[in-house]
Amino acid sequence: MIRLKSADIEEIKQIAQKTYPHECCGVMVGSIENGVKTVTELIPAENQRTDSPANRYLITPDLLNELEKKLKGTDRAIVGFFHSHPDVPAQPSTYDQDHAWPWYSYVIVSVNRGQAGEIHNWKLRDDRSAFDAEKMELL
Amino acid sequence: MSATIFIPTPLRPFTGDQESLELEGSTVGEVLRNLAEQYGDLKKHLFDEEGKLRNFVNIYVNDEDIRYLDREETAIQDKDTISIVPSIAGGAL
Numbered sequence: 001m002i003r004l005k006s007a008d009i010e011e012i013k014q015i016a017q018k019t020y021p022h023e024c025c026g027v028m029v030g031s032i033e034n035g036v037k038t039v040t041e042l043i044p045a046e047n048q049r050t051d052s053p054a055n056r057y058l059i060t061p062d063l064l065n066e067l068e069k070k071l072k073g074t075d076r077a078i079v080g081f082f083h084s085h086p087d088v089p090a091q092p093s094t095y096d097q098d099h100a101w102p103w104y105s106y107v108i109v110s111v112n113r114g115q116a117g118e119i120h121n122w123k124l125r126d127d128r129s130a131f132d133a134e135k136m137e138l139l
Numbered sequence: 140m141s142a143t144i145f146i147p148t149p150l151r152p153f154t155g156d157q158e159s160l161e162l163e164g165s166t167v168g169e170v171l172r173n174l175a176e177q178y179g180d181l182k183k184h185l186f187d188e189e190g191k192l193r194n195f196v197n198i199y200v201n202d203e204d205i206r207y208l209d210r211e212e213t214a215i216q217d218k219d220t221i222s223i224v225p226s227i228a229g230g231a232l
């Protein structure tokens with residue numbers, strides 16, 4: 001399960017709308033207690049897939065490495081990521097699944113004609129066979 | 140040779156929550172294959188069906204990306220550290 005503030009959801013939607021018709025992406029940082037992730041910070045990232053920004057996103061290892069170093073020794077960690085699907089439902093694509101990591105939460109927001117719509121949270125199965133919806137609780 | 144390998148958070152559930160491990164191998168590829176053998180559930184997340192490292196899996200030896208070294212053939216010295224760092228990628232279609 002992941003817990004987010006309603007303000008976080010609003011922020012993700014805002015970013016997704018601003019980035020439309022391209023995909024937005026970003027990192028969710030938070031604390032973990034008994035397997036429950038609580039988001040404390042959203043870090044928008046620049047989409048590095050400049051060759052195909054309307055249907056692809058990429059967050060580079062450099063950014064994640066630097067962030068991991070900053071978080072080391074604190075009680076917070078990278079707990080997941082968010083990205084948008086311009087004019088496509090908020091379901092993970094095959095491409096999403098092929099590139100996903102286990103354990104992390106993947107929040108996807110659908111943006112239809114510039115308007116942010118449904119938002120869902122997903123987690124990859126440990127055997128990579130599918131994504132499952134992961135419970136999202138609003139604080 | 141043996142190296143210390145750092146496990147990223149998303150893979151720790153497969154290593155019994157260990158953050159780092161000491162593993163044998165004379166090349167990066169050997170160390171990674173030893174890792175995948177000891178912790179079988181981890182294998183799928185590092186290697187594809189053909190046994191090649193997945194392209195969103197980045198491997199650093201002492202902070203240097205192995206793509207700029209000898210890739211999986213990069214030789215390991217004692218006390219080297221190996222880090223597995225994720226790229227995060229996806230897309231709508």
Ligand SMILES: [Zn+2]
Pocket residue numbers: 083084085091092093096108229230231
């Ligand atoms: Zn996607």
